[in-house]
Every structure is written in structure tokens, then in C-alpha cells.
Amino acid sequence: MADDKDVLRDVWFGRIPTCFTLNQDEVTEREAEPYYLLLPRVSYLTLVTDKVKKHFLKVMKAEDVEEMWFEYEGTPLKWHYPIGVLFDLHASNTVLPWSITVHFKNFPDRDLLHCPSSSVIEAHFMSSIKEADALKHKSQVVNDMQKKDHKQLWMGLQNDKFDQFWAMNRKLMEYSTEDGGFRYIPFRIYQTMSDRPFIQKLFRPVSPEGNVHTLGDLLKEMYPTALPNDGEPKRYQVVIHGIEPLLETPLQWLSEHLSHPDNFLHICIIPTPTD
Amino acid sequence: MQQPGLRAPSREGWKRDIVRQLKHRDQNQHAMFTDLIRFYTQLLDKTSLAKGILSRSARRPSADSSSIMTLLHRNNQLKKTTGELAYQVVELQQKIKIKERFWRSKHARLSEDERRAGAVFDARQELQQRVEQVQGENGALKMEYDALLERQRGAETRLREENLRGGHLLEDIMHMKKQAATRMNSRNERKSRAREANLQRELQSAAKSKVTVDSSSAPTSRSTSPKNQNQERGHTRLFRSASATSPRILSPSKNCLNKRRGHSVCSLEEDLSPVGICLYARVPVRARQVLEAHEQGINAVRFSSSSDLLATGGTDRVIKLWEVRSGSLTHRATLDGSTEGITCVEFDATGRRILAASYDKSALLWRLDDPVPKLTLTGHSRKVMAARFSSFPHQVVTGSADRTIRLWDLQRAACVQVTEVASSCSDLVCPENCIISGHFDSKIRVWDTRTVNCVQQFPAQGKVTSLDVSADHRQLLSCCRDDCLQLVDLRRWSNNRVCFRADGFKCGSDSTKAVIR
Numbered sequence: 001m002a003d004d005k006d007v008l009r010d011v012w013f014g015r016i017p018t019c020f021t022l023n024q025d026e027v028t029e030r031e032a033e034p035y036y037l038l039l040p041r042v043s044y045l046t047l048v049t050d051k052v053k054k055h056f057l058k059v060m061k062a063e064d065v066e067e068m069w070f071e072y073e074g075t076p077l078k079w080h081y082p083i084g085v086l087f088d089l090h091a092s093n094t095v096l097p098w099s100i101t102v103h104f105k106n107f108p109d110r111d112l113l114h115c116p117s118s119s120v121i122e123a124h125f126m127s128s129i130k131e132a133d134a135l136k137h138k139s140q141v142v143n144d145m146q147k148k149d150h151k152q153l154w155m156g157l158q159n160d161k162f163d164q165f166w167a168m169n170r171k172l173m174e175y176s177t178e179d180g181g182f183r184y185i186p187f188r189i190y191q192t193m194s195d196r197p198f199i200q201k202l203f204r205p206v207s208p209e210g211n212v213h214t215l216g217d218l219l220k221e222m223y224p225t226a227l228p229n230d231g232e233p234k235r236y237q238v239v240i241h242g243i244e245p246l247l248e249t250p251l252q253w254l255s256e257h258l259s260h261p262d263n264f265l266h267i268c269i270i271p272t273p274t275d
Numbered sequence: 276m277q278q279p280g281l282r283a284p285s286r287e288g289w290k291r292d293i294v295r296q297l298k299h300r301d302q303n304q305h306a307m308f309t310d311l312i313r314f315y316t317q318l319l320d321k322t323s324l325a326k327g328i329l330s331r332s333a334r335r336p337s338a339d340s341s342s343i344m345t346l347l348h349r350n351n352q353l354k355k356t357t358g359e360l361a362y363q364v365v366e367l368q369q370k371i372k373i374k375e376r377f378w379r380s381k382h383a384r385l386s387e388d389e390r391r392a393g394a395v396f397d398a399r400q401e402l403q404q405r406v407e408q409v410q411g412e413n414g415a416l417k418m419e420y421d422a423l424l425e426r427q428r429g430a431e432t433r434l435r436e437e438n439l440r441g442g443h444l445l446e447d448i449m450h451m452k453k454q455a456a457t458r459m460n461s462r463n464e465r466k467s468r469a470r471e472a473n474l475q476r477e478l479q480s481a482a483k484s485k486v487t488v489d490s491s492s493a494p495t496s497r498s499t500s501p502k503n504q505n506q507e508r509g510h511t512r513l514f515r516s517a518s519a520t521s522p523r524i525l526s527p528s529k530n531c532l533n534k535r536r537g538h539s540v541c542s543l544e545e546d547l548s549p550v551g552i553c554l555y556a557r558v559p560v561r562a563r564q565v566l567e568a569h570e571q572g573i574n575a576v577r578f579s580s581s582s583d584l585l586a587t588g589g590t591d592r593v594i595k596l597w598e599v600r601s602g603s604l605t606h607r608a609t610l611d612g613s614t615e616g617i618t619c620v621e622f623d624a625t626g627r628r629i630l631a632a633s634y635d636k637s638a639l640l641w642r643l644d645d646p647v648p649k650l651t652l653t654g655h656s657r658k659v660m661a662a663r664f665s666s667f668p669h670q671v672v673t674g675s676a677d678r679t680i681r682l683w684d685l686q687r688a689a690c691v692q693v694t695e696v697a698s699s700c701s702d703l704v705c706p707e708n709c710i711i712s713g714h715f716d717s718k719i720r721v722w723d724t725r726t727v728n729c730v731q732q733f734p735a736q737g738k739v740t741s742l743d744v745s746a747d748h749r750q751l752l753s754c755c756r757d758d759c760l761q762l763v764d765l766r767r768w769s770n771n772r773v774c775f776r777a778d779g780f781k782c783g784s785d786s787t788k789a790v791i792r
Contacts, residue, residue: 017304
């Protein structure tokens with residue numbers, strides 16, 4: 001059990017070193033120095049990049065500044081994905097720190113959502129939690145929670161308060177023992193190879209016969225190409241929170257401990273680096 | 276977060292793997308960059324601050340040039356101080372090194388001393404153990420000693436008791452022996468009295484006539500005659516022979532009469548005239564007084580020149596002095612000091628000194644009143660048979676069985692001359708101007724007193740046992756072993772010798788003495 005607590009903490013406090021560089025095309029008064037920041041994996045880009053904006057605004061004229069957006073190696077980064085997911089998906093095996101280019105102009109409307117304020121992020125966050133709970137408990141738990149509890153969840157995430165967040169979140173991780181787990185596991189499988197943004201389907205944690213489903217079972221069901229064939233070397237990496245859990249890891253446990261604060265289990269399938 | 280309590284081992288594997296991977300990820304992505312990014316941001320802030328200051332100050336360059344100068348100056352000073360401080364730092368580091376070395380050496384010495392103290396302490400422990408051991412042994416020895424002491428004391432008391440008992444037993448024995456001796460004495464007395472009575476009766480019956488006195492002084496004829504003729508001589512001699520033997524004398528030759536008790540001392544008839552005129556001669560037949568004089572045999576008897584003292588000496592090593600008064604003797608003194616029996620006793624001319632020759636190879640001189648000898652003349656190697664005062668004043672002659680005659684000086688108490696003789700001297704006499712000695716080789720030798728050379732020697736009939744010279748120094752009587760008494764005229768040195776023999780006179784031993792009276 002102590003291990004589980006450690007796992008939760010490690011997941012919550014995971015950080016990614018990032019180097020924000022201003023796009024060269026941006027008009028600056030002076031040379032803009034890159035800004036280094038440790039980004040929390042579980043948070044969202046627009047929530048934690050205020051300092052970046054301030055830093056770069058110092059060198060820019062106010063009239064040139066529009067909504068800030070980020071891109072990595074040409075790919076605009078969707079702010080509504082957790083930062084950890086973005087990193088694992090795009091720059092998992094690259095040299096740290098993660099170099100993100102900051103743009104202030106030419107916001108790509110097709111690719112990115114606008115994020116005018118933090119309330120937008122909060123709305124998105126809470127909708128994810130509700131969706132996850134709908135899958136897990138038929139929304140009973142989240143509906144039983146009061147407004148202040150929801151607020152507590154959001155404040156915990158915004159202010160990086162592990163205990164505050166988990167005081168509420170643990171209710172969302174409970175299940176009745178006779179079920180043996182949640183109703184359905186909330187998960188999303190991301191991959192870069194196809195156009196589909198992510199895979200999200202219904203999947204029970206326990207089989208009708210009573211077997212506990214594992215990660216491998218989920219992948220076999222949802223994305224079998226991710227699994228290596230017998231005898232072949234691994235072609236794809238299954239990354240959650242920057243680590244590759246063993247395929248026999250029980251899915252229920254994964255959902256309880258390795259979910260993001262939005263209660264979803266975000267899984268990234270990336271091709272194994274060949275070097 | 277509720278999990279069923281079961282945990283199969285296979286579950287642990289994946290969890291552990293996840294934990295490990297998380298840790299690894301954090302290490303790589305988080306930990307390595309935290310500090311760096313922090314410092315970077317700080318630096319960035321500082322530079323921006325500085326930039327801000329600079330930008331502000333750039334607008335007012337003139338006003339701040341002096342401040343810049345001061346700043347530069349201060350900068351230089353600071354550089355200097357940093358240089359000095361660096362130098363001090365180096366120096367202090369040196370000192371630290373030295374102190375550290377010093378401390379290390381001290382530490383080494385301390386550990387060395389500690390080690391040595393430990394060794395000494397061990398040695399001390401060892402010695403203490405030895406001490407205790409030795410003390411224990413001492414205690415054991417002491418106990419043994421005490422036990423032995425006890426035993427010794429017990430043995431001593433037992434010894435004392437035994438000694439006491441032995442003393443008692445000895446006393447009893449002596450008492451009984453005394454009784455036996457008295458019985459023997461009385462028996463002997465009775466026997467002798469009986470014998471005497473017999474003898475007297477016989478003599479009385481035989482001797483009827485008295486002989487008238489001649490006034491002739493010189494002996495006229497000598498011839499052997501029976502005993503009766505002796506009585507008819509002009510010179511009567513009362514023979515007094517006190518012969519006793521001591522068991523120590525030359526045992527092969529004689530009938531040793533062991534421990535003949537006491538002796539009869541014959542009474543004396545005095546000469547009325549010293550010139551040799553004899554009033555009458557009578558064979559002493561009756562003892563005037565019988566005395567138990569000595570404990571053992573009596574070897575020598577001598578009257579003093581004044582005839583009021585009698586000295587007797589014998590085997591019991593003492594000389595007893597008797598006062599003669601009206602025919603009875605009373606004991607006056609005992610002179611001891613000789614370690615062996617007395618052979619010969621003589622008074623000196625004054626009668627105040629007594630000379631005795633003894634078996635202990637010495638001659639002793641006493642003053643009359645002193646029981647302790649005044650002088651002891653030692654030098655002979657065998658028993659001294661005779662000791663005589665010489666005619667020279669303070670001179671003594673001794674003759675001994677060691678075949679020497681020695682001349683002694685009384686004032687020096689030393690032997691003046693030693694003369695070797697061929698045979699052991701049995702007796703000596705000292706008439707004026709010469710010394711006459713009789714020897715076992717049947718010779719009588721005359722010596723000159725000054726040169727002590729043998730002037731003359733003439734043979735005797737046998738082994739000379741005793742010599743005596745007459746009061747007028749004219750005649751010499753020698754008693755020999757072959758039962759012969761010889762009378763020699765000294766002035767004539769001729770062969771005018773008269774031999775007396777008698778039946779029943781047997782010279783029984785080598786120390787038989789005959790005296791001219």
C-alpha cells in the first residue's frame with residue numbers, strides 16, 4: 001500500500017524540463033533568451049506558462065502580442081492534452097530539455113483550441129472528470145460531490161497541491177468490492193501514426209469469467225498492433241506517464257494509480273526508437 | 276484505492292517494475308534539471324534586473340560616470356582584497372597541514388603509549404599472580420613448619436622425661452653398685468684382716484728376739500739372705516710397698532688387680548737418727564690405720580719432708596693430701612687437674628709445692644693450698660713415669676715412657692732440654708749433682724745435670740721398676756722386675772751392690788716401688 005502512495009506521488013510530481021524559445025519570426029526589441037521551466041506532467045500548458053509569457057513579453061512590443069501558442073518541431077501542441085501526454089507522444093526519446101517554440105502570432109485555428117482564460121481549462125478539466133466517473137461509477141460519485149468538492153479538485157491541480165487534490169479524488173477511485181473494479185475503465189490510447197486523435201472504448205476491468213484484465217488484454221482488444229508478435233522485437237512502446245508498465249499489469253490498478261488528475265488513463269503508443 | 280488484500284507474487288513484479296521506472300524517469304527528467312533551471316531563472320532575473328538598472332543608468336550617463344569610477348575603484352580594491360584573502364587562505368591551509376601532521380604524530384605516540392601501558396599492566400597482573408602464588412606457597416610452608424615445630428616440642432618433652440628416667444635409673448644403679456662395693460669392701464677387709472691376723476700370729480711366734488742396735492752407719496755387707504736376715508741387718512728398712520696397678524698399665528705382663536679398693540697404709544716407725552742408724556727394724560705387720568683413700572688404685576705415696584703431710588696419687592686422677600697426726604690421717608685437700616692417673620708424686624724441698632707425673636703425658640705442679648695446678652708441663656709424647664725436683668732450683672726432671680728425659684724450667688714453664696734415651700724411663704731420682712734414671716732395658720743411667728750427658732750406666736738385674744735414693748744421697752735402691760732389690764753405693768760406683776731377694780716378694784708389676792727409709 002505504501003508503494004501505491006509512492007506511485008501516486010511520483011505520478012503527481014512528475015516534471016519535464018522544457019526550454020521555451022521564442023520563434024525567430026517574432027518581432028522582438030532585443031534578443032530573446034530562452035526560458036527554462038520544469039513543467040508538471042499532469043497539468044496543462046496554458047495553466048503553467050504564465051512566466052513564459054511574461055518573460056517573452058519583456059522583449060516584445062505589446063501590440064505584437066496575440067494569444068500565445070506552442071509548437072514542437074512543427075507540430076502545434078494541443079493545450080487540452082496533459083503536458084506529459086504531449087511530451088510522451090512527441091518528444092519521448094529526444095534529448096532533454098524539451099524544446100518548445102513559443103509563438104505569439106499566427107495562431108493555428110484548425111489545430112488548436114483557443115484558451116483565453118483559466119476558466120476554460122477548468123471547464124475542460126471538470127468535464128473530463130465527469131466523463132471518467134460516468135464510465136467508472138455511472139456518475140454517481142461525482143454527482144454526489146458538492147460544488148466545493150469540485151472546486152477543491154480544480155484548485156488542487158492548479159496550485160499543485162497533492163493532498164488537497166487526492167482528498168477528493170480518492171472518492172472517485174473507490175469501488176464496491178463485489179464488483180472487483182470500476183464499471184468501465186476510462187482510458188484513451190494516443191498514437192502518432194494515424195489521424196485518429198485517440199482511441200476510447202468501453203472496457204471492463206474484470207472479464208465475465210472473473211479474470212482480471214491486464215494492460216495487455218486492453219491493447220489486444222483495442223490496438224493489437226502495439227503488441228509485439230512472438231519472436232519479433234518490440235516495434236512500439238506503450239508509454240504511460242513516461243514509463244512502460246509491464247503488459248501484465250492489472251488494468252484496474254493502472255486506472256487507480258496511473259491515471260491523470262482528470263481520472264483518465266492516457267496511453268501513448270509510439271514507435272520504438274531505432275538507434 | 277481499495278485493493279483486495281491478496282497479493283500474488285506475480286502482481287508484485289509489475290508494481291515493482293512500475294515503481295522502478297517512475298523513479299528512473301524522475302531521476303532523468305526531473306532531478307537533473309531542477310537546480311539548473313532554478314539557477315538559470317535566478318540568473319535571468321538578475322540579468323534582467325541589471326539590464327533594467329543599466330538601461331536606466333544609460334539614460335543618465337554623465338551623472339553616473341563618477342559613480343562608475345568609484346565603482347571601478349572599489350572593484351579594484353575588492354580584487355586586491357580578494358587576492359590578499361586568497362593568500363591568507365593558502366597560508367592558513369599550510370598551517371592546518373602542519374597542525375594536522377603534528378596532531379597525527381601526537382596521536383601515534385599516544386596510541387603507542389597506550390599500547391605500552393597495556394603491556395605493562397599485563398605484566399603487573401602477571402607479577403601479582405606470581406606474588407599470590409608465592410604467598411600461598413609460603414603459607415603452606417609455614418604450616419608445615421608449625422607442624423614440625425609441634426612435633427619437635429613433643430619430642431623434646433619426651434626426651435626430657437626419658438633423661439629424667441635415665442637419671443633415676445642411673446642413681447639406682449649407682450646406689451646398688453655402692454652397696455655391692457661396700458659389701459665387697461667389707462668382705463675384702465675381713466679377708467685381709469683374717470690374713471693379717473694369721474700373719475701376725477705366725478710372725479709373733481717366730482720372732483721372739485729383738486735385735487740390738489749397732490752404731491755402724493754404713494752397710495757393710497750385702498748378700499742374699501732369706502727374709503729373716505733382713506731383720507738382722509744394721510740397717511733396717513721398712514719396706515713399704517704400696518703397689519697398685521691400674522688397669523691402664525701394660526696389660527699383657529701382669530696380674531691386674533682391678534679396682535682394688537683402698538689400701539692399707541702401714542704405720543711408720545721413724546728413724547731416730549737420720550744418719551742411717553736404725554734403732555730397730557721391724558717388719559711392719561700391723562696397719563696403724565686403714566683408710567679408704569682413693570676411689571681407684573693408688574699409684575704413688577709420698578711423705579713431705581716435714582713428715583706431717585702425706586700425698587697420695589692414683590688412678591682417679593687426683594692427689595689427696597693427708598695430715599699425719601699421732602698416727603692417724605685426716606684428709607686435708609684434694610688436688611686435681613690431671614686428666615689421667617697420677618704415676619708419681621713428690622714434694623719439693625720446702626714442702627710447699629707438689630709435683631706429679633701423670634699418664635696424660637704431662638707433669639703438674641701444685642702449690643700446696645691451691646687445688647688447681649699452677650703449672651702444667653707438657654711435651655712428652657707418652658705417659659710420664661716420674662717427675663722430680665732437680666737439685667737445681669726451679670728445675671724439674673721428668674722421665675717418660677716415650678724414651679726421653681726432659682728438663683724443665685719452672686720459671687718459664689718450658690722444656691729446657693730433651694734427652695733421648697734408649698729405653699723408657701721408669702723412675703728418676705735426683706741426688707745432688709746428677710740425675711739417675713732407671714729404664715726398662717735393665718739399665719740404670721746416671722746423668723750429669725749440667726750437660727745432661729750419660730755419665731755412667733750400669734746394669735740392673737732386670738727391668739727397673741723404681742728407684743729411690745737414700746736421704747744422704749749415698750745409696751740407691753732399685754727395684755727390678757726379677758724380684759730383686761738392689762742397693763748401690765753412689766759414691767763408689769763400684770760393683771758393690773747388694774741384692775735383696777726374698778721369698779714371697781714378687782715384683783708384680785712395672786710400677787712396683789721400693790723406697791729407702
